[in-house]
Amino acid sequence: MKTHLFASIVSNLSDGIYVIQNGKAIFLNERFAEIFGYPAPEPLIGSDMFDTVYPDRQSVDIFREVHERLLSGTTPRISWGQPSAKIDGTPFWIEIEARVIEVEGEPAVFGTFLDRTDCKLIGEAMHASQETLRLLLDAMEDRVYVVTDDFRMVYANRKMRESLTGEVTNGLCYSICRGLNEPCPDCGKDKVFISEQPTHKEYFNELTKLWYSVIELPIRMPGINQRTKLAVARDITSRREAEEKVRALSHRLFSVQEDERKHLSRELHDDLGQRLNAAKITVDLLAEDLAGSPGDSTARLGHLSQVLHGCVDSVRQLSSGLRPASLERLGLVGAIRNYCDELTLRHGLKVEFTHHGMEGVRLGQEAEINLYRVVQEALHNVVKHASASEAGIQLVVSHPLIRMRIRDNGIGFDNGLHGAKAEGLGLVGMAERVDLLNGTFKVASRPGAGTRIALEIPIPGSEAGALAGEDTDCP
Numbered sequence: 001m002k003t004h005l006f007a008s009i010v011s012n013l014s015d016g017i018y019v020i021q022n023g024k025a026i027f028l029n030e031r032f033a034e035i036f037g038y039p040a041p042e043p044l045i046g047s048d049m050f051d052t053v054y055p056d057r058q059s060v061d062i063f064r065e066v067h068e069r070l071l072s073g074t075t076p077r078i079s080w081g082q083p084s085a086k087i088d089g090t091p092f093w094i095e096i097e098a099r100v101i102e103v104e105g106e107p108a109v110f111g112t113f114l115d116r117t118d119c120k121l122i123g124e125a126m127h128a129s130q131e132t133l134r135l136l137l138d139a140m141e142d143r144v145y146v147v148t149d150d151f152r153m154v155y156a157n158r159k160m161r162e163s164l165t166g167e168v169t170n171g172l173c174y175s176i177c178r179g180l181n182e183p184c185p186d187c188g189k190d191k192v193f194i195s196e197q198p199t200h201k202e203y204f205n206e207l208t209k210l211w212y213s214v215i216e217l218p219i220r221m222p223g224i225n226q227r228t229k230l231a232v233a234r235d236i237t238s239r240r241e242a243e244e245k246v247r248a249l250s251h252r253l254f255s256v257q258e259d260e261r262k263h264l265s266r267e268l269h270d271d272l273g274q275r276l277n278a279a280k281i282t283v284d285l286l287a288e289d290l291a292g293s294p295g296d297s298t299a300r301l302g303h304l305s306q307v308l309h310g311c312v313d314s315v316r317q318l319s320s321g322l323r324p325a326s327l328e329r330l331g332l333v334g335a336i337r338n339y340c341d342e343l344t345l346r347h348g349l350k351v352e353f354t355h356h357g358m359e360g361v362r363l364g365q366e367a368e369i370n371l372y373r374v375v376q377e378a379l380h381n382v383v384k385h386a387s388a389s390e391a392g393i394q395l396v397v398s399h400p401l402i403r404m405r406i407r408d409n410g411i412g413f414d415n416g417l418h419g420a421k422a423e424g425l426g427l428v429g430m431a432e433r434v435d436l437l438n439g440t441f442k443v444a445s446r447p448g449a450g451t452r453i454a455l456e457i458p459i460p461g462s463e464a465g466a467l468a469g470e471d472t473d474c475p
Contacts, residue, residue: 014031014114015031015112015113015114016028016029016031016032016033016034016035016036016112016113016114017029017031017032017110017111017112017113018032018049018053018110018111018112018113019101019103019108019109019110019111020049020067020108020109020111021103021106021107021108021109022106023048023049023050024046024047024048024049025044025045025046025047025048025049025053026045026046026103026108027045028041028044028045028053029041031113032113035086035094035113035115036054036055036086036087037055037086037087037088037090038087050063050064055085055086055087056083056084056085058083058085059082059083059084059085062082063082063084063096066078066080066096066098067098067109070098070099070100070109071100071107071109076099076100077097077098077099077100078097078098078099079095079096079097079098080095080096081093081094081095081096081116082094082096092115092117093115093116093117094113094114094115094116095113095114095116096111096112096113096114097111097112098110098111098112099111137157137158138157138158138159139158140157140159141159141235142159142232142233142234143156143157143159143160143163143212143231143232143233143234143235144156144157144159144160144230144231144232144233145157145160145173145230145231145233146219146221146228146229146230146231147173147189147228147229147231148224148226148227148228149189149193149226149227149228149229150226151172151173151174151183151189152171152172152173153168153171153172153173153176153177154168154169154221154224154228155168155221156168160233163177163208164176164177165177165179165207174187177205177207178205178206178207179206179207184203186201186203188201188216189229192216192217192218192229193218193227193229196218197217198215198216198217199215199216199217200213200214200215200216201213201214201216202214202236202240210235210237211235211236211237211239211240212233212234212235212236213233213234213236214231214232214233214234215231215232216229216230216231216232217229217230218230247435247436250432250435250436251436276308276311276312276315277308277312279308280305280308280309280312283301283304283305283308284301284305286301287301287302287305326338326339327368327369327372331362331368332358332363332368332371332372332395333355333358333395335368335372336353336372336375336393336395337353339372339375339376339379340353340379340393343379343383347383349379349382349383349388349389349390349391350389350390350391351379351390351391351392351393352390352391352392352393353392353393353395354392354393354394354395355394355395355396356394356395356396356397357396357397357398358395358397361397361402361459363402363459363460364460366436366437367437367457367460370433370434370436370437371402371404371433371437371457373430373433374404374406374430374433374434374453374455375393375404375406377426377429377430378406378426378430378453379391379406380426381426381451382408382410382451385410385413386408386410386411386412386450386451387410387411388408388409388410388411388450389409390408390409391406391407391408391409392405392406392407392408393405393406394406397459399459400458400459401456401457401458401459402456402457402458402459403454403455403456404453404454404455404456405452405453405454406452406453407450407451407452407453408450408451409450410450410451411447411448411450412445412446412447412448412449412450412451413445413446413447413451414445414446414447415443415444415445415446427443430453434455434457437457437458438457438458439455439456439457439458440455440456441453441454441455442454442455
């Protein structure tokens, strides 16, 4: 009964089982025969295990050496994997576990076989995939690296390794990347792990003297039981240099434009304005000389005097628009107040202008004219496009920044405007003027809800370089 039970259990095992004594196979189960492609195990019993039963001549030496080591007493039990082949030559991978036992008082080896071909192929495929991924990452011109939440760098591709000052293995990222003794001031580690969303930043590396655009996202690394982030950094130095050149060109164009406006303003005021004024005086004197003469010459001269008076006023307005004399005479606050009053008189637009903290703050000529032009363009839009009944301007000093808010209660527009429509509203020009002052510029609007413009610029001479790049809210 026990013999039949044992035979039933062994024959149904998924492992191939063998027992070797004195080099002969004294027991083989059905699964063993099936693994190697034999029709049945019985004809193999009593045959030499290494010369007859085990069919693969290329790997038999490995198989024999392990069994000799077991019988020598070096180790009582051993597991290993090796390539093998079936009796028809089909290659496969086997996993073997063997141990020393006693059969009728003499040493023997009891072993089990498992066909691990699928696992071996999967492992090889994974290894190949990992190697392919490594080759792809090393071929990239972007810098790819992985950092833990305690700043240890655990991976870097070829391009990244070329720029490091130390070894990747457990090197602190801020030290080997940027030569710092403490975490980078612009490190986004906490933001990455809290949001669990990709984050983006641009920074200048003082060590390499290059600008980088970096995307970071949280990942899980096998074998590392802490938070890690993957970063991909692209060298954008050429782009930044090109942007600086464009910015310098825009700065120069605005300066040339203002110089030309100043020249035209003076020409209109000092030349054409004076000529028209002289002509008006001459006409008025002529009208006095001809007073009482017959005909309508006096009336006609009076009408001509009125026309000349209107021309003189127009020239003054044009001259003031090109280069507001009030800006030089009264400063930024006074010039804005004058402009708001003029709009109210000419167009009936109610403009509320408030300012706080501007007393004693004197901006440079460039900052004042650019801020004035932004106000001028924004209120021009309100008059021309917004159909608004009122607008408001707030000018506030909040060291080290100057903040300006411009609002209206007009019809608003789609805040996603691009291209010709946005240029038609002058938004691009306003944004460029603010950018020239190292400031930030934002517009918030939607149909039927009016428009709000918010801008901030650093006060000249203040330490506001970093603050000038922060987000500006549109209340």
